[in-house]
Amino acid sequence: MTETSINSLNIPAFQQDLLRWYDENKRDLPWREDQDPYKVWVSEIMLQQTKVDTVIPYFQRFIEKFPTVYELAEADQQEVLKAWEGLGYYSRARNLQNAVREVVSNYGGKVPDDPKELGSLKGVGPYTKGAILSIAYDQPEPAVDGNVMRVFSRVLRIEEDIARQKTKKLFEDHLREIIPHEDPSSFNQAIMDLGASICTPTSPACLFCPVQEHCQAFAAGVEEQLPVKKKAKKQKKIRYVVLLAKNSSGQYAIEKRPEEGLLGNLWQFPMIPIEEVGEDHTGNWFYDEYGIALRISGKKGELNHVFSHLIWDMEIFDAEVLTDDSDNGRLEFTDPDKLQSYPFPVSHQKIRTYITDDPGNNK
DNA sequence: AAAGCGGGGCC
DNA sequence: GGCCCAGCTTT
Numbered sequence: 001m002t003e004t005s006i007n008s009l010n011i012p013a014f015q016q017d018l019l020r021w022y023d024e025n026k027r028d029l030p031w032r033e034d035q036d037p038y039k040v041w042v043s044e045i046m047l048q049q050t051k052v053d054t055v056i057p058y059f060q061r062f063i064e065k066f067p068t069v070y071e072l073a074e075a076d077q078q079e080v081l082k083a084w085e086g087l088g089y090y091s092r093a094r095n096l097q098n099a100v101r102e103v104v105s106n107y108g109g110k111v112p113d114d115p116k117e118l119g120s121l122k123g124v125g126p127y128t129k130g131a132i133l134s135i136a137y138d139q140p141e142p143a144v145d146g147n148v149m150r151v152f153s154r155v156l157r158i159e160e161d162i163a164r165q166k167t168k169k170l171f172e173d174h175l176r177e178i179i180p181h182e183d184p185s186s187f188n189q190a191i192m193d194l195g196a197s198i199c200t201p202t203s204p205a206c207l208f209c210p211v212q213e214h215c216q217a218f219a220a221g222v223e224e225q226l227p228v229k230k231k232a233k234k235q236k237k238i239r240y241v242v243l244l245a246k247n248s249s250g251q252y253a254i255e256k257r258p259e260e261g262l263l264g265n266l267w268q269f270p271m272i273p274i275e276e277v278g279e280d281h282t283g284n285w286f287y288d289e290y291g292i293a294l295r296i297s298g299k300k301g302e303l304n305h306v307f308s309h310l311i312w313d314m315e316i317f318d319a320e321v322l323t324d325d326s327d328n329g330r331l332e333f334t335d336p337d338k339l340q341s342y343p344f345p346v347s348h349q350k351i352r353t354y355i356t357d358d359p360g361n362n363k
Numbered sequence: 364a365a366a367g368c369g370g371g372g373c374c
Numbered sequence: 375g376g377c378c379c380a381g382c383t384t385t
Contacts, residue, residue: 047380054371055380088369091383125382145380165364192380201378202374232377233366262368307369346370 005156005216006174014155014214015180015187021210022190025197027052030059035185037111037136038069038100044131045092045123052196058087069111072097073104081265081343090264095123113137126172131188140184142175144168147195153227154199157216163230237311239274242303242351243286245294247321251333252355253292254342262307267342269351270331271314283319291329293322300354305347316351 026032029052031043042062046055062083066072072080077097084093099121103111111132112118119129130143142148149162149171156174160167180187198205206218217223245253254267270290277285283296300316334342336355344352 044380049369049379049381051371051379086370088371089381091368092381095382123382127381131380143380146378147380189380195380229377234376264368305370309367309369 005158006177008216009156009178009214011178014178014211015182017210017214018190018194019180019183019186022186022193025193026186026189027193027196030056030063032189035136037113037132039063040132040136041111041124041128042096044128044135045096046087048092048128049089050087054087058084069100069103069109073101077265078343082341085266085343086346086349090266092123094264098122099124111136113139115141126168134179134184134188136185138183138185140176140179140181142172142179143188144171144175145192147192148175150201150227151191151195151199154204154217154223155211155215157220157222157226159226159228161230162227232308235307235310237313239313240271240315241274241277242269242271242314242316242348243294243296243319244269244300244316244351244355245286245292245319245321245331247333249333251335252339253290253321253331254334254339255330255332263345265343266345266348268344268348274315281317286319290331292331294319295322303347303350305350312347314347314351316354 029043031039043055043059046059046062065083066075066080075097077094080093080097081090084090087093102121103109107117112121113133113136115129115133118124118132119126124132127143127145130141131145133139133141134143146162149168152158152171152174153162158167158170160170162168194210198209202224204223206212206215206223209215209218212218215223217226243253247253253270255270257263257266257268259265270286272285272289281296283294286296287293297318297320300318303312303314303316305312305314339352339356
């Protein structure tokens with residue numbers, strides 16, 4: 001049924017037009033300096049749901065710190081999370097390190113070039129598998145991401161919802177026909193570059209497009225209507241009380257988040273949903289929750305933080321720790337100038353500046 | 364199939 | 375405010 005659109009594509013001409021354009025216009029990116037499968041892997045994980053400009057500095061620092069699978073395998077997870085701090089989707093970092101450790105222990109340190117082995121690694125899904133196999137190992141494997149679906153939903157005028165799994169499979173099937181066996185690495189990267197610079201989500205630059213004459217959406221004037229994607233539902237709001245709890249030595253209480261789930265194994269200032277404590281500002285609830293007595297003093301400010309699936313509305317208070325048995329319990333007490341050494345999510349990095357930028361705390 | 368999982372930039 | 379971005383995992 002979709003054979004109509006694929007059959008009307010002149011595949012050899014499309015490949016040639018695209019690759020010629022790529023040869024002259026490819027972006028100079030740090031992970032393109034060689035074909036090191038480890039670096040390709042790291043870059044692909046970082047690039048999941050993340051823009052190239054955001055990734056570049058993270059990638060450079062990360063490779064400097066962990067140049068090969070061995071350094072990453074041996075590193076402390078907190079060190080890895082610190083290198084990932086601010087990049088988001090932190091399970092990517094945890095999964096990447098787990099997978100790299102498996103590569104070292106089970107594959108002699110060589111990133112697998114077998115689709116089954118590669119795809120079985122933590123955090124390596126269909127897209128990343130195809131990207132590594134094609135870019136690092138020159139295998140003609142499709143690597144279907146949002147870019148590829150946008151470009152080919154237009155070229156082939158495919159109007160199915162790209163949020164559906166079936167649609168993604170449809171693109172993979174098409175790509176297996178279209179991808180050249182000659183230089184699949186350049187082909188897949190060319191699609192990425194085309195999607196990033198020409199075939200953009202809004203206002204695509206069709207007049208400069210090297211494959212304009214192959215594009216069925218352009219021919220019909222519907223390129224702005226594609227791809228079709230179901231709308232996301234809006235975020236849930238959660239209100240929190242956050243405490244800047246200082247003990248008599250001038251140290252602040254922080255806690256490590258649970259290993260799994262949102263912001264797993266990152267650190268934060270103690271934080272409780274207001275729903276659980278009501279409008280009680282005495283601090284008694286804190287003793288019930290953390291086993292430490294404190295007195296809540298002034299309100300420091302409010303902060304909203306937007307995630308893709310929820311919103312935190314945070315109220316931040318100063319607090320004075322009254323008990324001195326700081327050793328047990330969930331909390332750790334840290335000097336203000338040591339706070340920078342822990343991986344914090346961006347929301348709590350902002351809260352951290354309440355302390356580090358406050359002249360009263362510099363000592 | 365749907366939900367959970369970050370953060371930034373653009374409109 | 376909504377949408378998008380070189381997606382994967384779990385339910």
